[in-house]
Structures are given as structure tokens and as C-alpha cells.
Amino acid sequence: MNKNITPVECSYFAALVDGEGSITISKSRSKTGRLQYSPRLTIAINDIQAIKFMQQFFGGKIRIGKKKIHLETGEEYAPARIIEYGAAEDLRYILSNIRPYSRVKSKQIDVLLEFLDFKEKNHDSTFRRNGIYNNYYTKLKALKHRFWVK
Numbered sequence: 318m319n320k321n322i323t324p325v326e327c328s329y330f331a332a333l334v335d336g337e338g339s340i341t342i343s344k345s346r347s348k349t350g351r352l353q354y355s356p357r358l359t360i361a362i363n364d365i366q367a368i369k370f371m372q373q374f375f376g377g378k379i380r381i382g383k384k385k386i387h388l389e390t391g392e393e394y395a396p397a398r399i400i401e402y403g404a405a406e407d408l409r410y411i412l413s414n415i416r417p418y419s420r421v422k423s424k425q426i427d428v429l430l431e432f433l434d435f436k437e438k439n440h441d442s443t444f445r446r447n448g449i450y451n452n453y454y455t456k457l458k459a460l461k462h463r464f465w466v467k
Contacts, residue, residue: 322374331418337362340425342432342454354450356408356429361397368398375411377402409433428457
């Protein structure tokens with residue numbers, strides 16, 4: 318990850334997150350049955366230059382998404398490349414740098430940053446804390462659903 322990032326690069330990355338990004342907390346069960354909450358930032362895009370830019374400045378793991386089929390025409394779309402960020406340290410660095418430039422997902426960024434801070438301060442993720450983690454999960458989900466077309 319490049320630590321010498323200009324405001325222009327941060328604003329470009331913020332625009333990609335606002336337009337194509339997904340800021341989530343995923344909820345799953347461990348093998349012992351405990352709930353686990355994991356922060357995640359993903360951006361799905363077909364432009365290989367944009368993917369290379371993001372990886373050059375912010376790192377991340379790249380994977381290929383699933384093929385999509387258009388509902389009306391039945392045509393197949395090329396699968397998008399997806400760049401993922403899941404490590405708390407990386408997410409905190411990225412989100413705190415792009416937050417001033419985000420216009421659409423600034424509240425989602427704030428919630429995820431609060432979640433990361435809370436999780437760091439309360440490192441022992443016992444069952445009692447899962448209720449609090451679930452509050453962040455629910456709050457973030459509600460912010461995402463606000464933009465869905467009905």
C-alpha cells in the first residue's frame with residue numbers, strides 16, 4: 318500500500334467507492350457456532366486500469382465475479398473484476414483518507430469506521446458484544462437499502 322497519496326488520488330478512489338463500491342459488515346457463524354462480524358469494502362468494475370490504480374495505491378485482493386445475465390434481453394455480461402479490502406488496518410487507512418471526498422457513501426464510511434474503532438477497543442469478541450456488533454451491522458444495512466430502487 319502506497320502511503321504517499323495525493324488528495325486527487327483520494328478523491329478519485331472516493332468517487333469509485335461512491336459509484337461502484339459496497340461497504341458492508343458480513344455476518345457468519347464460526348465452527349463453534351459463534352457469530353462473527355467482518356468489515357469489508359468491495360468495488361466491482363470492468364476497467365482494468367481503475368483496478369490497477371486502486372491496487373497500486375491501496376493494495377487489495379482482486380477476484381473475478383460471476384457472469385451476469387440481463388433480465389430483459391438474456392444477454393450475458395462479462396464478469397466484473399472485484400477488488401476487496403477486509404483487513405481492519407487497511408480499511409481504516411483507506412476510509413479515513415477518502416471520507417472527506419465521499420458524497421454518496423459518507424454515512425456508511427462513518428458507520429464502518431465506528432465499527433472498526435469499537436472492535437479494536439473491545440478486542441474480546443464475546444457473545445455479549447455480538448449484540449453491539451449487530452447494531453452496526455443493522456445500521457449499515459439500513460443505509461445501504463436506502464438507495465435501492467423499489
